[in-house]
Amino acid sequence: xxxxxxxxxxxxxxxxxxxxxxxxxxxxxxxxxxxxxxxxxxxxxxxxxxxxxxxxxxxxxxxxxxxxxxxxxxxxxxxxxxxxxxxxxxxxxxxxxxxxxxxxxxxxxxxxxxxxxxxxxxxxxxxxxxxxxxxxxxxxxxxxxxxxxxxxxxxxxxxxxxxxxxxxxxxxxxxxxxxxxxxxxxxxxxxxxxxxxxxxxxxxxxxxxxxxxxxxxxxxxxxxxxxxxxxxxxxxxxxxxxxxxxxxxxxxxxxxxxxxxxxxxxxxxxxxxxxxxxxxxxxxxxxxxxxxxxxxxxxxxxxxxxxxxxxxxxxxxxxxxxxxxxxxxxxxxxxxxxxxxxxxxxxxxxxxxxxxxxxxxxxxxxxxxxxxxxxxxxxxxxxxxxxxxxxxxxxxxxxxxxxxxxxxxxxxxxxxxxxxxxxxxxxxxxxxxxxxxxxxxxxxxxxxxxxxxxxxxxxxxxxxxxxxxxxxxxxxxxxxxxxxxxxxxxxxxxxxxxxxxxxxxxxxxx
Numbered sequence: 325x326x327x328x329x330x331x332x333x334x335x336x337x338x339x340x341x342x343x344x345x346x347x348x349x350x351x352x353x354x355x356x357x358x359x360x361x362x363x364x365x366x367x368x369x370x371x372x373x374x375x376x377x378x379x380x381x382x383x384x385x386x387x388x389x390x391x392x393x394x395x396x397x398x399x400x401x402x403x404x405x406x407x408x409x410x411x412x413x414x415x416x417x418x419x420x421x422x423x424x425x426x427x428x429x430x431x432x433x434x435x436x437x438x439x440x441x442x443x444x445x446x447x448x449x450x451x452x453x454x455x456x457x458x459x460x461x462x463x464x465x466x467x468x469x470x471x472x473x474x475x476x477x478x479x480x481x482x483x484x485x486x487x488x489x490x491x492x493x494x495x496x497x498x499x500x501x502x503x504x505x506x507x508x509x510x511x512x513x514x515x516x517x518x519x520x521x522x523x524x525x526x527x528x529x530x531x532x533x534x535x536x537x538x539x540x541x542x543x544x545x546x547x548x549x550x551x552x553x554x555x556x557x558x559x560x561x562x563x564x565x566x567x568x569x570x571x572x573x574x575x576x577x578x579x580x581x582x583x584x585x586x587x588x589x590x591x592x593x594x595x596x597x598x599x600x601x602x603x604x605x606x607x608x609x610x611x612x613x614x615x616x617x618x619x620x621x622x623x624x625x626x627x628x629x630x631x632x633x634x635x636x637x638x639x640x641x642x643x644x645x646x647x648x649x650x651x652x653x654x655x656x657x658x659x660x661x662x663x664x665x666x667x668x669x670x671x672x673x674x675x676x677x678x679x680x681x682x683x684x685x686x687x688x689x690x691x692x693x694x695x696x697x698x699x700x701x702x703x704x705x706x707x708x709x710x711x712x713x714x715x716x717x718x719x720x721x722x723x724x725x726x727x728x729x730x731x732x733x734x735x736x737x738x739x740x741x742x743x744x745x746x747x748x749x750x751x752x753x754x755x756x757x758x759x760x761x762x763x764x765x766x767x768x769x770x771x772x773x774x775x776x777x778x779x780x781x782x783x784x785x786x787x788x789x790x791x792x793x794x795x796x797x798x799x800x801x802x803x804x805x806x807x808x809x810x811x812x813x814x815x816x817x818x819x820x821x822x823x824x825x826x827x828x829x830x831x832x833x834x
Contacts, residue, residue, distance in 0.1 A: 338365035455500040464834035466595040468705035488538035491521035495545040536575035543568040559830045598650035605657040608825030663727040716757035728813040751781040755833040762797040
């Protein structure tokens with residue numbers, strides 16, 4: 325019988341628990357309290373608050389009335405140092421501790437803010453210039469910089485006129501307009517025009533490599549559009565990744581003989597495809613509808629939870645560290661079993677886990693520098709990104725495969741190193757490693773460091789709003805604390821799936 329959480333021991337009343345004495349669990353009040361003439365506080369769920377010397381529990385701080393941006397005792401410099409427990413948090417806790425009896429609760433959807441006040445009829449070239457100067461920085465790529473993919477898109481936009489080129493132009497205008505002014509009439513007109521051009525491009529019988537690459541780039545820009553402003557349809561960005569992958573395979577854009585431009589484009593597609601597998605693995609709803617009525621995409625049946633987006637996808641053509649860690653993460657999502665599954669005790673399964681651990685720990689390094697090449701910031705940033713993903717993937721594999729009834733793997737040194745170094749000083753535009761490391765923040769100092777990191781990243785303006793992501797992280801922390809108070813053993817994989825599935829829209833962690 326599977327269970328999301330297992331009690332360590334039977335519980336007494338809150339009075340006996342506070343006195344640290346054995347309770348006879350009499351109902352509605354225990355006899356021990358009655359004999360001691362003490363008030364029995366019962367057995368129900370309640371919220372408790374941290375003591376002054378308790379660093380395990382939720383963050384505490386006093387907010388000055390005169391300045392909401394002053395540092396607090398936790399080290400958090402933002403305007404809201406509290407992690408609030410809501411009725412939705414309690415519903416989520418009850419769902420985790422009573423599996424099969426309730427519908428999975430959802431995090432409440434908040435209204436999305438416009439980036440700037442809408443301005444109608446912005447000239448096309450002004451939007452193109454805005455994309456070249458500013459908006460491209462919100463494109464999610466594995467590489468720390470987005471200028472390389474920006475240059476690929478700009479070069480494709482100013483080539484000979486084709487239907488796929490028009491799709492790319494309108495998609496870029498829609499993305500730039502959304503980033504600049506928010507969702508308004510002109511933005512939607514650009515998106516509709518891009519979809520119509522994509523539909524016409526998909527119907528072309530003979531599509532050369534250049535046209536195929538433009539089609540793929542248009543799909544990826546529209547994917548970025550949906551990630552920037554997700555809709556309640558829960559999966560639109562996934563349509564575009566699927567469409568892009570189909571064109572990549574059909575036109576064989578990932579072959580080694582392809583141009584450098586196509587290689588950069590395919591790298592971008594593979595990154596989104598790999599990270600979408602992580603989301604789909606944790607998306608707890610039985611089916612995810614990715615079928616689109618738009619003829620720009622090939623009609624496909626619904627995808628079951630955790631299913632592959634493209635069963636016949638070829639491996640990335642380059643053996644660089646970026647592809648190495650992404651391939652391993654995809655493989656982990658295909659191999660992992662819930663610790664309550666009897667198959668998780670098989671010797672063959674444990675051998676697979678050990679093999680995956682070895683792969684994570686032995687990611688190939690970047691090619692060595694030659695006399696003609698000098699170290700630069702871009703290379704250093706890429707090495708840091710690979711290391712960040714490597715750390716996060718190692719932690720995720722250990723936690724997700726861990727049987728809650730067995731001693732946990734000691735990752736303290738790895739986690740402490742991350743919190744002592746990059747988390748304190750840098751910003752992070754990659755949601756996956758930030759999510760995994762945020763879940764490891766137990767004390768208030770570590771949680772304050774995570775919140776400061778999120779604030780620094782938002783101030784950089786490189787990524788979409790992180791409000792929903794921050795609420796997910798806080799939801800993890802609240803469940804850790806509630807389970808700690810209730811002396812229940814937490815199933816990491818079940819919690820990860822529950823929190824991710826409680827989103828009203830399919831989240832992306834690129």
